[in-house]
Amino acid sequence: MRCSSWTAGSPARARLATPAALVVACGRGAQLGIFIKGYQALEASRSADTIVLDKTGTVTTGVMAVAGVQPAPGTSRQELMRRLGGVEDASGHPVAAAISAAARAELGDLPRAGEFVSLPGLGVCGVVDSQVVIAGRAKLFGDRGITVPQVLAGQCAEWERAGRTVVLAGWDGRARGAVAVADTVKPSAAAAVAGLRGLGLHMVLLTGDSQAVADAVAAEIGADEVIAGALPADKVAVIRDLQAKGRRVAMAGDGVNDGPALAAADLGLALGSGTDVAISAADMILLRDDLGVIPDAIRLARATLATIRRNLAWAFGYNIAAIPLAAAGFLNPLIAGAAMAASSAFVVASSIRLRRFGVPRRPGRGRRPGPGSGQAQAGGEPEMEALSCPG
Numbered sequence: 001m002r003c004s005s006w007t008a009g010s011p012a013r014a015r016l017a018t019p020a021a022l023v024v025a026c027g028r029g030a031q032l033g034i035f036i037k038g039y040q041a042l043e044a045s046r047s048a049d050t051i052v053l054d055k056t057g058t059v060t061t062g063v064m065a066v067a068g069v070q071p072a073p074g075t076s077r078q079e080l081m082r083r084l085g086g087v088e089d090a091s092g093h094p095v096a097a098a099i100s101a102a103a104r105a106e107l108g109d110l111p112r113a114g115e116f117v118s119l120p121g122l123g124v125c126g127v128v129d130s131q132v133v134i135a136g137r138a139k140l141f142g143d144r145g146i147t148v149p150q151v152l153a154g155q156c157a158e159w160e161r162a163g164r165t166v167v168l169a170g171w172d173g174r175a176r177g178a179v180a181v182a183d184t185v186k187p188s189a190a191a192a193v194a195g196l197r198g199l200g201l202h203m204v205l206l207t208g209d210s211q212a213v214a215d216a217v218a219a220e221i222g223a224d225e226v227i228a229g230a231l232p233a234d235k236v237a238v239i240r241d242l243q244a245k246g247r248r249v250a251m252a253g254d255g256v257n258d259g260p261a262l263a264a265a266d267l268g269l270a271l272g273s274g275t276d277v278a279i280s281a282a283d284m285i286l287l288r289d290d291l292g293v294i295p296d297a298i299r300l301a302r303a304t305l306a307t308i309r310r311n312l313a314w315a316f317g318y319n320i321a322a323i324p325l326a327a328a329g330f331l332n333p334l335i336a337g338a339a340m341a342a343s344s345a346f347v348v349a350s351s352i353r354l355r356r357f358g359v360p361r362r363p364g365r366g367r368r369p370g371p372g373s374g375q376a377q378a379g380g381e382p383e384m385e386a387l388s389c390p391g
Contacts, residue, residue: 018039018308018311018312020311020347020348020351021304021307021308021311021350021351021354022036022039022304022308023351024351024352024354024355025300025301025303025304025307025354025357027355028300028354028355028357029297029300032288032293032296032300032357033272033286033287033288033293034284034285034286034287034288034293034296034297034300035284035285035286035287036283036284036297036300036301036304037282037283037284037285038283040283041267041283041284041301042301042302042304042305042308043305044248044250044266044267044283045250045267045297045298045301045302045305046301046302046305047248047266048201048248048249048250048266048267048298049200049201049202049247049248050201050202050203050204050242050247050248050249050250051196051201051202051203051204051249051250051251051252051294052204052206052227052238052239052242052249052250052251052252052261052265053193053203053204053205053206053223053251053252053253054206054207054235054251054252054253054254054258054261055205055206055207055209055214055217056094056183056207056208056209057094057253057254057271058252058253058254058271058291059185059186059189059205059217059221059291060183060184060185060186060189060217061183061184061185061186062094062183062254063094063183063184064094064095064097064098064165064181064182064183065098065102065181065182066098066099066102066179066180066181066182067159067164067180067181067182068155068159068164068179068180069081069177069178069179069180070152070155070156070177070178070179070180071176071177072149072151072152072174072175072176072177073149073151075176075177077177078107079176080169080176080177080179081102081103081106081107082103082107082110082111082128082129083111083128083129083131083133083169083171083176084099084103084133084135084167084169084177084179085099085100085102085103085104085107085110086100086103086110086111086112086113086126086128086129086133087113087116087124087125087126087128087133087134087135087169088100088103088124088135088167089103089104089110089112089113090112090113090116090124090126091116091118091124094183095165095167095181096124098181099167099179099181102179111128111129113126113127113128113133114126114127114128115127119136119140120231120232120233120257121137121208121230121231121232121233121234122136122137122139122140122143122231123135123136123137123140123167124136128171131171131172132171133169133170133171134146134169134170134171135167135168135169135170136167136168137166137167137168137210138156138166138168138210139229140168141168141170141175146170146173146174146175147175148168148175149175152168152175152177152178155178156168156178156180157212159178159180160210160212160213160216161212161216162216163182163212163213163216163217163220164180164181164182164213165180165181165182165183165209165213166178166179166180166181166210166213167179167180167181185217185220185221186289186291188290188291188292189220189221189291190220190221190222191291191292192290192291192292192294192295193221193222193223194222195292195294195295196294196295196298197222197224198295199295199298199299201250201298202224202225202247203222203223203224203225204223204224204225204226204227204242205217205218205221205223205225205226205227206227206230206235206238207226207227207228207229207230208228208229208230208231208232209228209229210228210229211226211228211229213228214226214227214228215228232257235257235258235260235261236260236261236264238261239251239261239264239265240264243266248266248267249265249266249267250265250266250267250268250269250298251265251267251268251269252269252270252271252286252294253268253269253270253271253278254270254271254278256278258270258278258281259278259280259281260281262278262281262282263281267283267284268281268282268283268284269282269283269284269285269286269294269297270282270284270285270286271286272285272286272287272288284297284301299357300354300357303354303357304354307350307351307353307354310350311347311350311351314343314346314347314350315343315347
């Protein structure tokens, strides 16, 4: 009788340990713009030791503008912008949109490109003014055996050293000019990277841009490693290669091309401003524009997992210690019932502490990191004194 009085609530307490923490964490995460899809994201956040950040649209704003135009000898600026703008106007890429917008502002209406072909990761091709116009990376021109004049190559190298994205244009078998497009690094990027490193994560910047452009952005935000020149199809291979080296990889991205890589990563984080493909493939969705949401999301997931484990340890430990006493007749049913209620109350109270995640303490009660600070111990669980019970 006494044993049954004690054990009647034991499974309920164990069943309460995980969902109570998850419900509170999901509610607090929603307030912070963080949506956790499932328990797998919590476990992956604990084990992740490397995070890959896509450059365009994630580390940078993705809002691009033309920063320089250089026609090749024998080609006028007007001719370059008309034909390049015409072929880029048929593309939906952010770089292409910036070029076509600048050309339209300068020249007015642009010619329509016929026989348009998009070459993922390389550029575009189409017929403008009865000429086959190609536009894109230097690799596209090299693959087609088109030589870039020295004066043009020198200007392109200078732009790339300044962190600009360079688009070459050519027709009639010759490189006819180049345009530099600038993309601004998000103001919160450097602090977010510092926060991620504070969580013990090795930070990798991944981009399809040239090495010079990638190095300039990496130096600005403080990245540990740079992988440049990656075509869309290469992103999954990059994730797989890091995993083959024994790393547990988290990835943050926002574009259509990031979807397969987000799905391949141990932990996928999609920015809410991104595409449906990226959002559906990710384990966590981040709605704040501030990149500090990324370390916040990992800290919240780790804190939730730590709370779940503490709840389970308390529930099972309490039962392991008390069931033999109840079976031996040393516990009065009234005491057993009160202890059972206290055990459940502890599990709920422990979970409710997550409601205070990211809320600064009142003056005189110590200081703890707020969102984006990334002050947890490297590679470990967040310090639980950062989470205080309300009231």
